[in-house]
Amino acid sequence: MVNKVAIVILNWNGKSLLEQFLPSVVAYSDNADVYVADNASTDESIVFVQTNFPSVKIIQNKQNGGYAKGYNDALSHIDADIYCLLNSDVEVTENWLAPITEAFNKEKKTAIIQPKLLDFNQKDHFEYAGAAGGFIDKFGYPYCRGRIFDTVEKDKGQYKDAPIFWASGACLFIRSEVFKILNGFDEAFFAHMEEIDLCWRAFNLGYTTKYINNSTVYHVGGATLKNSNPKKTYLNFRNSLFTLTKNASGNIFILIITRLLLDGFAAIKFLAALKLPHILSILKAHFSFYTHLSSLLKQRKQLNQAHNYYHTTSIVWEYFIKNRKHFDCL
Helix, strand or coil, X not given: CCCCEXXXXXXXXXXXXXXXXXXXXXXXXXCCEEEEEEECCCCCHHHHXXXXXXXXXXXXXXXXXXXXXHHHHHHCCCCCCEEEEECCXXXXXXXXXXXXXXXXXXXCCEEEEEEXXXXXXXXXXXXXXXCCXXXXXXXXXXXXXXXXXXXXXXXXXXXXXXXXXXXXXCEEEEEXXXXXXXXXXXXXXXXXXXXXXXXXXXXXXXXXXXXXXXXXXXXXXXXXXXXXXXXXXHHXXXXXXXXXXXXXXXXXXXXXXXXXHHHHHHHHHHHHCCCHHHHHHHHHHHHHHHHHHHHHHHHHHHCCCCCCCCCECCHHHHHHHCCCCCHHHC
């Protein structure tokens, strides 16, 4: 039985986001404890929270270790049955928690849950980061019900409650005991894709990740690091290779070589758009991957790898060659 829910908002110099979005969290989360975990901010974030939201508990991390280490450090201090990891640029809605806790109570093998993620700036459309729940293809490329590459669907109620492969880190609920069994996030990721790695490791141990349609939140997306930023390209491409190497079943070397070639096509796409810094980011991502390959292979030997992890063999082929832009066409 779920008795204690802890909503944990990771913050780094995000006073303006806390001013805008923390009020909805406090207003609509009566049955949960709300925390702000601060990653060594240098702005007035903490003073603002202490002054305006005395009910919100504060955890001050000693350094900015990014999303992965930031949450690992913060959650080690929190006693709860369920952790809700919530981005600071998310507006929650009335009764958003009840469908989540109900699902956890009914389904014991469900370890991770994501609510419906809609776009804060276009509220009848799904949001890029997680939409109605995530999947991956054989080569580790992520996509969502409601969002494939840059095609984002309008929410027409087309996606019901269902098992998914990964839940978005923008709003991710996880049983605390499972988070501990998984040893939390892989801190080598720093930020981006670490939630996919976490969900993949949970899948490989037999746990279920689920999407719940009756819980809705609105996410700005890119408030801390925009899609146009080459650093985001670097982290996404590198960390996707990290999680593929650690967790995918089958001949990993063939998968990696194929994936590296597909990344080359992505670089050509950036070249056609004259986005040269993003090409450099892909190259940097690959070089960083090579330097980490030995340690990734060691981790692979220590982890489970379950079959049938992918929903589509190649989302690149489906989307760009077969012109299948929506999830229900796959």
